[in-house]
Amino acid sequence: MNGQALLLALGLVLIIEGLGxxxxxxxxxxxxxxxxxxxxxxxxxxxxxxxxxxAVILIIFS
Structure with a gap:
């Protein structure tokens, strides 16, 4: 997993967390x-x- 993928994942987490x-x-x-x-x-x-x-999801999909 490269840095760009990590930033994309972080962005997705922030979007999901902000919806509530x-x-x-x-x-x-x-x-x-x-x-x-x-x-x-x-x-x-x-x-x-x-x-x-x-962590399990990251391991499975990386």
Whole structure:
């Protein structure tokens, strides 16, 4: 994977992440408030799981 592909992937992530607050700002606020009430260990497991899935996708398609 070259640098251009990495930048394209980052751009796609930013577009997808920006759609939630752009289209549903009130629901997004409620979602973030609920996430902030979760225990740190739960958020850590969620983040680890997402990072693992992302790494597997990169390995499969690179």
């Amino acid at each position: 607050p752009l289209l549903f700002p009130k629901k997004w606020q409620l979602y973030l408030a609920e996430m902030s009430r979760q225990p740190a260990a739960t958020l850590q497991r969620l983040g680890g799981g997402l990072a693992l899935v992302g």
